[in-house]
Amino acid sequence: MMLRAYDVPAVRAAEDAVRATLPDGELMQRAATGLARVAAARLTEEHTGRVVVLAGSGDNGGDALYAGAQLAADNTEVVAVLVGAHTHQQALAAARDAGSGVLEWRTGQAAPDIRAALAAADLVIDGILGIGGRPGLPEHLRDLPDLIADDALVLAVDLPSGADPAGEVGSDAIYADETVTFSLAKPVHLMPATEQANGLLTVLDIGVPEPETPAVQRFSHTDVAGLWPVPAPGDDKYSRGVLGVITGGEHYTGAALMSVTAAVTAGVGMVRYVGPDAPTGLLRQAVPEAVFGVGRVQAWLIGSGMDPDDASQEQLSAARDALHSDLPVVLDAGGLDLLAGPRPAPTLLTPHAGELLRLARRIGLRRSDLPAAARPGAGQRDAGGGELSADDVHRAPTVVARAVADRMRCTVLIKGAVTAVVPPTESGLPIHTQADGPAWLATAGSGDVLGGVCGALLAAGLDPLRAGALAALAHGVAGDRANPGGPVRAMDIAHEVGRAVAHLLRLPG
Numbered sequence: 001m002m003l004r005a006y007d008v009p010a011v012r013a014a015e016d017a018v019r020a021t022l023p024d025g026e027l028m029q030r031a032a033t034g035l036a037r038v039a040a041a042r043l044t045e046e047h048t049g050r051v052v053v054l055a056g057s058g059d060n061g062g063d064a065l066y067a068g069a070q071l072a073a074d075n076t077e078v079v080a081v082l083v084g085a086h087t088h089q090q091a092l093a094a095a096r097d098a099g100s101g102v103l104e105w106r107t108g109q110a111a112p113d114i115r116a117a118l119a120a121a122d123l124v125i126d127g128i129l130g131i132g133g134r135p136g137l138p139e140h141l142r143d144l145p146d147l148i149a150d151d152a153l154v155l156a157v158d159l160p161s162g163a164d165p166a167g168e169v170g171s172d173a174i175y176a177d178e179t180v181t182f183s184l185a186k187p188v189h190l191m192p193a194t195e196q197a198n199g200l201l202t203v204l205d206i207g208v209p210e211p212e213t214p215a216v217q218r219f220s221h222t223d224v225a226g227l228w229p230v231p232a233p234g235d236d237k238y239s240r241g242v243l244g245v246i247t248g249g250e251h252y253t254g255a256a257l258m259s260v261t262a263a264v265t266a267g268v269g270m271v272r273y274v275g276p277d278a279p280t281g282l283l284r285q286a287v288p289e290a291v292f293g294v295g296r297v298q299a300w301l302i303g304s305g306m307d308p309d310d311a312s313q314e315q316l317s318a319a320r321d322a323l324h325s326d327l328p329v330v331l332d333a334g335g336l337d338l339l340a341g342p343r344p345a346p347t348l349l350t351p352h353a354g355e356l357l358r359l360a361r362r363i364g365l366r367r368s369d370l371p372a373a374a375r376p377g378a379g380q381r382d383a384g385g386g387e388l389s390a391d392d393v394h395r396a397p398t399v400v401a402r403a404v405a406d407r408m409r410c411t412v413l414i415k416g417a418v419t420a421v422v423p424p425t426e427s428g429l430p431i432h433t434q435a436d437g438p439a440w441l442a443t444a445g446s447g448d449v450l451g452g453v454c455g456a457l458l459a460a461g462l463d464p465l466r467a468g469a470l471a472a473l474a475h476g477v478a479g480d481r482a483n484p485g486g487p488v489r490a491m492d493i494a495h496e497v498g499r500a501v502a503h504l505l506r507l508p509g
Helices: 008-019 026-042 059-073 089-098 112-120 221-226 253-265 277-286 313-323 333-338 353-362 390-395 397-408 446-459 464-482 490-506
Strands: 003-005 050-055 077-082 101-104 123-127 153-157 178-182 200-204 216-218 242-246 270-273 299-302 329-331 347-349 411-414 419-422 431-434
Touching: 008 026, 026 059, 026 123, 026 153, 026 178, 026 200, 050 059, 050 089, 050 112, 059 077, 059 089, 059 123, 059 153, 077 089, 077 112, 089 101, 101 112, 221 464, 221 490, 242 253, 242 313, 242 446, 253 270, 253 277, 253 446, 253 490, 270 277, 299 313, 299 446, 313 333, 329 333, 329 446, 333 353, 347 397, 347 464, 353 390, 353 397, 353 411, 390 397, 397 411, 397 419, 411 464, 419 464, 431 464, 446 464, 446 490, 464 490
Parallel strands: 050 077, 050 123, 077 101, 123 153, 153 178, 178 200, 216 431, 242 270, 242 299, 299 329, 329 347, 347 411
Antiparallel strands: 003 216, 411 419, 419 431
């Protein structure tokens, strides 16, 4: 089932609407009870029951204190550490009444008894900051992660403290083993800059209905059967989609092999390849079903392993004609250098971080074009509107991708452990993210395979946003299935794509 995340204003509005129909404090009690149940379930023989509750000023601090009170009432050893400027007084009273110890760390360095409690904790409940917080930890808590015992389980309330609730900017945070959120996922849980801080995500239903429009979506494996283009009995190779592929070159022959192989195994009706002699000769042997030369197609894949300064005239001419056509285009690697401005037709860019930076600089984007929250802090060098840097893309990949998508009126797939597919703002569509593959996918040629799958789906008629997200999902699953738990070569991923799609299509909805 698709996972949807909602931005902070939408979440607050949904919670307020429910809260208005309930007795005072009921919604917090529901959250605290669910949190306490998860915490109790995580206390095992190894993690026997010494719990530290880190309580901040907001509702998350109240949730954490009430949950700690319930654990203490069940004879669990609980110490509440008050770290915010204020404390939820009713929740604090409940914690004291249940027998929780209470310590204060409002400012400055942690006292020895707080250090001792954190060092001895089996479970730490992080209720410091909530969805109203800013990225980064409060100054006096910057060293807090280093004080937590290495073998303690960290359970975050709603989100890891310090993580950007909008999921746009990477920052110092308390990395959790598990994050418990209530009824609605938030962007922080699904976005590349923040997802890894969450650990396992557990969504507890406390009776808050989903708002109408999500900010972020993620396809599950069971969604694929209803979305992947499956041929009907009356289809032929042309109706299933013909993909034109302009990839590889005399010096990068492998990109052509991997992109074409992936497109064929993903189920495209036919591939037309345009390239120089070396990759063409290899493809005639390795992918005999491919045809060669320019002809009628439904979409184009351009650029994987292609250096515009070293490409053949046939490739460059075909690529420029494709970019001036009204056909959908996937642009990867060297093909990104050929994009001079917005196209009127569907366009999907598939850069890695370095390629995204190069493209953003080439089209004139600067730090001043990014939202203020995504720029370096005022104390950092060139904090204002200077040239974009690699650190900007690392800290805020989807923000830079959105700026490129808006400037070029296209969809941008930014590759990574969490792959994000970012449409232009004017579309009103949510960002899609996928995290289906192992870290072994970070290998040469893996992106060429992904491009081939994207191209196959565009040729079949999918829009760039859906094509990019489904391709990322299938690519990740193929990478995992190609050699479960171990290293994988890109060509093996390409060969596995078809079997991975068949597996996904068989899953019950």
